Amino acid sequence: xxxxxxxxxxxxxxxxxxxxxxxxxxxxxxxxxxxxxxxxxxxxxxxxxxxxxxxxxxxxxxxxxxxxxxxxxxxxxxxxxxxxxxxxxxxxxxxxxxxxxxxxxxxxxxxxxxxxxxxxxxxxxxxxxxxxxxxxxxxxxxxxxxxxxxxxxxxxxxxxxxxxxxxxxxxxxxxxxxxxxxxxxxxxxxxxxxxxxxxxxxxxxxxxxxxxxxxxxxxxxxxxxxxxxxxxxxxxxxxxxxxxxxxxxxxxxxxxxxxxxxxxxxxxxxxxxxxxxxxxxxxxxxxxxxxxxxxxxxxxxxxxxxxxxxxxxxxxxxxxxxxxxxxxxxxxxxxxxxxxxxxxxxxxxxxxxxxxxxxxxxxxxxxxxxxxxxxxxxxxxxxxxxxxxxxxxxxxxxxxxxxxxxxxxxxxxxxxxxxxxxxxxxxxxxxxxxxxxxxxxxxxxxxxxxxxxxxxxxxxxxxxxxxxxxxxxxxxxxxxxxxxxxxxxxxxxxxxxxxxxxxxxxxxxxxxxxxxxxxxxxxxxxxxxxxxxxxxxxxxxxxxxxxxxxxxxxxxxxxxxxxxxxxxxx
Amino acid sequence: xxxxxxxxxxxxxxxxxxxxxxxxxxxxxxxxxxxxxxxxxxxxxxxxxxxxxxxxxxxxxxxxxxxxxxxxxxxxxxxxxxxxxxxxxxxxxxxxxxxxxxxxxxxxxxxxxxxxxxxxxxxxxxxxxxxxxxxxxxxxxxxxxxxxxxxxxxxxxxxxxxxxxxxxxxxxxxxxxxxxxxxxxxxxxxxxxxxxxxxxxxxx
Numbered sequence: 108x109x110x111x112x113x114x115x116x117x118x119x120x121x122x123x124x125x126x127x128x129x130x131x132x133x134x135x136x137x138x139x140x141x142x143x144x145x146x147x148x149x150x151x152x153x154x155x156x157x158x159x160x161x162x163x164x165x166x167x168x169x170x171x172x173x174x175x176x177x178x179x180x181x182x183x184x185x186x187x188x189x190x191x192x193x194x195x196x197x198x199x200x201x202x203x204x205x206x207x208x209x210x211x212x213x214x215x216x217x218x219x220x221x222x223x224x225x226x227x228x229x230x231x232x233x234x235x236x237x238x239x240x241x242x243x244x245x246x247x248x249x250x251x252x253x254x255x256x257x258x259x260x261x262x263x264x265x266x267x268x269x270x271x272x273x274x275x276x277x278x279x280x281x282x283x284x285x286x287x288x289x290x291x292x293x294x295x296x297x298x299x300x301x302x303x304x305x306x307x308x309x310x311x312x313x314x315x316x317x318x319x320x321x322x323x324x325x326x327x328x329x330x331x332x333x334x335x336x337x338x339x340x341x342x343x344x345x346x347x348x349x350x351x352x353x354x355x356x357x358x359x360x361x362x363x364x365x366x367x368x369x370x371x372x373x374x375x376x377x378x379x380x381x382x383x384x385x386x387x388x389x390x391x392x393x394x395x396x397x398x399x400x401x402x403x404x405x406x407x408x409x410x411x412x413x414x415x416x417x418x419x420x421x422x423x424x425x426x427x428x429x430x431x432x433x434x435x436x437x438x439x440x441x442x443x444x445x446x447x448x449x450x451x452x453x454x455x456x457x458x459x460x461x462x463x464x465x466x467x468x469x470x471x472x473x474x475x476x477x478x479x480x481x482x483x484x485x486x487x488x489x490x491x492x493x494x495x496x497x498x499x500x501x502x503x504x505x506x507x508x509x510x511x512x513x514x515x516x517x518x519x520x521x522x523x524x525x526x527x528x529x530x531x532x533x534x535x536x537x538x539x540x541x542x543x544x545x546x547x548x549x550x551x552x553x554x555x556x557x558x559x560x561x562x563x564x565x566x567x568x569x570x571x572x573x574x575x576x577x578x579x580x581x582x583x584x585x586x587x588x589x590x591x592x593x594x595x596x597x598x599x600x601x602x603x604x605x606x607x608x609x610x611x612x613x614x615x616x617x618x619x620x621x622x623x624x625x626x627x628x629x630x631x632x633x634x635x636x637x638x639x640x641x642x643x644x645x646x647x648x649x650x651x652x653x654x655x656x657x658x659x660x661x662x663x664x665x666x667x668x669x670x671x672x673x674x675x676x677x
Numbered sequence: 678x679x680x681x682x683x684x685x686x687x688x689x690x691x692x693x694x695x696x697x698x699x700x701x702x703x704x705x706x707x708x709x710x711x712x713x714x715x716x717x718x719x720x721x722x723x724x725x726x727x728x729x730x731x732x733x734x735x736x737x738x739x740x741x742x743x744x745x746x747x748x749x750x751x752x753x754x755x756x757x758x759x760x761x762x763x764x765x766x767x768x769x770x771x772x773x774x775x776x777x778x779x780x781x782x783x784x785x786x787x788x789x790x791x792x793x794x795x796x797x798x799x800x801x802x803x804x805x806x807x808x809x810x811x812x813x814x815x816x817x818x819x820x821x822x823x824x825x826x827x828x829x830x831x832x833x834x835x836x837x838x839x840x841x842x843x844x845x846x847x848x849x850x851x852x853x854x855x856x857x858x859x860x861x862x863x864x865x866x867x868x869x870x871x872x873x874x875x876x877x878x879x880x881x
Binding site: 150242260263264269270271272273274275276384385390393394398401402404405408409411413414415416512651654655 | 723724725726727745746747749750751752754755756757759791864865866867868
């Protein structure tokens with residue numbers, strides 16, 4: 108690209124995922140010279156949100172990565188006697204990719220007219236139509252929610268980065284109980300308006316929530332349950348079965364094995380986030396989770412951070428002495444770039460930095476469907492903890508519609524996430540089978556091109572059946588499951604439980620990818636910790652001034668250290 | 678619409694894009710503060726600037742977004758382009774390269790802008806310079822090809838700057854589809870005051 112990079116930095120950050128982007132913004136904000144690189148031509152790494160086409164390109168790259176050889180060039184000109192050159196890794200972190208179409212490639216025009224003359228044209232979806240509307244999709248690799256009083260919301264507000272993003276509140280929380288979906292009453296108003304719960308149960312539920320909300324470490328309430336499970340505690344309270352279910356699975360988002368105090372803490376976290384924005388404790392970023400790393404990158408750039416995509420470290424220059432080793436800089440596109448600190452996403456780390464091979468993973472599923480899992484009058488934004496995954500591990504289900512710009516009108520996106528057991532397709536099966544219609548319309552997408560007319564006719568019957576039901580359903584036919592049009596399963600690494608600092612030079616900090624939790628808390632925590640190690644005496648992301656606050660006269664370099672001294676230009 | 682004072686019709690997001698050092702920040706500085714400095718250097722600390730203008734008796738608040746230096750290696754985030762109603766595409770009339778590269782910026786704008794019919798204004802800046810590498814006619818032809826508005830300016834002498842922004846805003850206001858429907862989008866803006874169900878699409 109003609110122009111070359113300046114060769115000296117305070118911090119070089121490699122990877123534009125959530126944790127890396129927060130650190131880059133924080134360092135730039137206090138005046139450090141930051142260089143932020145990413146090997147991909149898009150922002151976000153494993154936190155990215157893609158259009159349909161971009162997701163297809165990502166899948167292709169994942170397939171290619173397996174065969175890619177890491178170029179091992181040993182150019183010694185960058186280094187002096189005591190220094191060594193370490194090649195960077197490119198750990199393939201995605202596996203078990205399984206993409207499935209459930210609709211025909213394209214529908215001949217007359218066929219669709221005959222079969223669907225009564226319906227609007229829009230009601231029929233074929234592969235071609237989905238691909239043509241590629242940019243209407245925002246598909247998340249790592250869909251995550253924000254607790255309304257969680258650390259990310261606080262950080263976005265206190266740093267003034269909130270102005271770059273918009274959110275919608277999650278409108279309902281569902282649970283799977285007695286073989287069907289139910290709405291979980293989680294606010295006081297919900298509890299009193301719900302019809303699924305008797306008056307006595309309402310009182311019990313409110314009382315229980317009160318107890319958890321008021322819990323203090325030295326109280327007596329939970330004394331005998333410190334070594335027992337949260338489920339044991341709830342059962343001891345003589346609650347009805349459905350109340351136990353609501354609290355355990357939907358509110359505490361726990362399982363039957365969750366320790367009592369963990370369950371209490373989670374219940375508290377849930378309750379404390381109620382009532383700030385909307386009906387539930389959660390927010391969802393418009394255009395997807397991948398927006399949020401970009402917001403932090405923008406702030407980093409505003410304060411002078413330099414951005415270069417499609418560029419990464421080919422190797423690291425490390426000075427080794429008897430006692431310790433220190434990173435002097437990186438070699439990137441044959442250029443030596445020096446730095447005081449290096450932030451490295453774990454997928455970029457040389458294998459010698461990693462203590463063990465990672466064995467934890469996430470199972471992910473993304474589904475495009477023709478309706479909601481639980482139809483309602485208005486489009487909903489839904490969170491469901493499906494309790495009965497493999498080995499009783501819960502599966503997190505998030506359903507979003509066109510109002511969040513996740514997909515075109517008339518479709519829904521359903522995300523599923525759980526800890527990896529075998530592979531994503533198997534791990535998510537329990538929830539998929541209960542919630543979705545995955546009748547293979549033509550068994551395999553590659554067949555549909557050559558399957559001929561009869562294949563199509565067969566497809567139509569099943570498919571139009573599903574659509575007819577949609578149209579008849581004006582009342583409450585909540586039990587009709589949504590037809591899956593397209594599905595993608597994959598596994599990715601989960602390193603949040605690993606110690607990433609063991610074999611690493613003291614000024615290199617490894618960051619994790621997306622973790623199993625429903626929110627961004629882990630990324631924010633890790634970013635803060637790394638920042639504090641680098642700059643123990645500096646403030647973490649102080650508030651950025653609003654444009655009206657920028658002082659223009661004479662000295663116009665805005666340090667922003669002291670907001671009160673910034674005067675209005677108006 | 679708690680974010681707006683009563684008489685502001687709407688808030689518009691306007692982008693300034695183009696190659697490095699074609700004078701994007703100078704144009705912005707001239708338009709907002711009516712000032713010019715020969716050496717602004719690389720843009721640091723400027724996010725976006727706001728100004729309220731009156732169009733046909735209605736107040737319109739403009740939020741004009743700077744590239745924050747992310748144009749240098751073509752790394753503007755997709756979210757930068759999001760929801761913009763207008764874009765000012767700048768080249769330097771004394772640099773043919775900056776004119777040729779404008780096509781890439783148009784492609785990028787096309788790729789990421791999610792509002793149908795975003796209004797574009799192509800601006801040939803630095804006409805105060807003696808050396809000229811791009812003629813006015815070429816500029817006009819190029820703008821025609823992309824159905825864009827066009828003007829030549831000098832942030833230094835003030836020539837055309839006011840006009841560039843006014844024309845763009847006028848055209849946006851004449852296209853209500855670009856800004857009217859933002860009113861009933863129910864989204865949350867995070868603020869300290871815990872506003873619940875704030876119906877707003879305000880970006881600043």
